[in-house]
Amino acid sequence: MTDLVRLEVEDGIGTIRLDRPPMNALNAEIQRGLIDACREAAERDDVAAVVAHGGEKVFAAGADIKEMETMSYTDMVDHSSLLQDFTRALARLPKPTVAAVTGYALGGGCEVALACDWRVAADDAKLGQPEILLGIIPGAGGTQRLARLVGPAKAKDLVLSGRFVGADEALAIGLVDRVVPAAEVYDTARSLVERYVGGPAYAIRAAKEAIDRGLETDLETGLEIERMLFAGLFATKDQKTGMRSFVENGPGKATFEGA
Ligand code: HXC
Numbered sequence: 001m002t003d004l005v006r007l008e009v010e011d012g013i014g015t016i017r018l019d020r021p022p023m024n025a026l027n028a029e030i031q032r033g034l035i036d037a038c039r040e041a042a043e044r045d046d047v048a049a050v051v052a053h054g055g056e057k058v059f060a061a062g063a064d065i066k067e068m069e070t071m072s073y074t075d076m077v078d079h080s081s082l083l084q085d086f087t088r089a090l091a092r093l094p095k096p097t098v099a100a101v102t103g104y105a106l107g108g109g110c111e112v113a114l115a116c117d118w119r120v121a122a123d124d125a126k127l128g129q130p131e132i133l134l135g136i137i138p139g140a141g142g143t144q145r146l147a148r149l150v151g152p153a154k155a156k157d158l159v160l161s162g163r164f165v166g167a168d169e170a171l172a173i174g175l176v177d178r179v180v181p182a183a184e185v186y187d188t189a190r191s192l193v194e195r196y197v198g199g200p201a202y203a204i205r206a207a208k209e210a211i212d213r214g215l216e217t218d219l220e221t222g223l224e225i226e227r228m229l230f231a232g233l234f235a236t237k238d239q240k241t242g243m244r245s246f247v248e249n250g251p252g253k254a255t256f257e258g259a
Pocket of ligand 1: 026
């Protein structure tokens with residue numbers, strides 16, 4: 001357990017709150033805390049969707065450089081799987097996720113945002129993968145998830161130069177989905193996922209998984225993943241409720257209970 005990451009649950013939405021002032025530098029403790037918070041958010045029935053948030057001033061300025069500075073190759077062989085595990089925990093969370101990005105989202109911080117389904121940024125936010133300026137490369141999925149999100153040319157522009165992008169450029173290249181004044185970031189992020197509270201949780205989970213797993217493979221394998229997940233939903237109460245409600249009452253009136 002750590003105090004550096006909290007899962008706060010309100011009205012069906014879990015907020016994974018990074019809390020390590022001044023910059024939310026992601027040390028090993030916060031990385032492990034993120035994994036625990038994701039596990040709890042995945043397991044809890046009262047969490048339908050998740051907002052990742054670093055507070056009003058900063059999302060996260062990256063992995064803790066002071067902790068990594070003296071690490072050797074063999075230290076990093078052990079540590080580097082944790083670096084990928086904490087963003088994987090977020091990416092694999094079987095519920096919709098959105099990053100509420102204020103201030104800086106750099107390096108590992110940007111990679112946390114990349115592991116979410118969507119990103120809302122403050123109009124003065126700065127995002128980037130500045131690892132190259134430290135003589136390293138992104139290690140928490142940045143080279144892979146950024147390229148899949150914005151394409152290889154833009155990803156190479158950001159990763160090879162280490163330059164920061166402002167919110168408007170981030171919106172233009174598809175790195176973020178919404179830009180709002182800083183004071184509205186968290187509420188806007190919440191409002192993006194509020195619609196999933198009380199929704200058909202298994203279908204939402206299957207839809208996210210089909211898209212994410214499908215993007216990791218070839219089309220035929222992706223279609224097979226879709227086919228299996230599609231058929232599997234016919235074993236759920238949600239499918240029975242959704243279709244019966246349509247037949248009896250028309251579209252959009254179903255009340256889902258889950259499972
Ligand atoms: C450790 C950090 C830090 C970091 C900031 N600090 N970022 N400590 N790790 N990533 C510390 C500073 O040392 C300083 O501590 C305090 O936070 C405030 O930072 P300042 O630099 O004084 O603030 P400012 O001038 O406003 O600049 C903010 C900043 C800059 C632009 C965010 O701090 C910066 O460039 N940080 C590093 C960003 C970065 O390179 N991130 C990638 C990390 S590598 P003191 O004690 O002096 O007050 C990475 C690898 C990913 O993420 C691998 C997988 C996770």
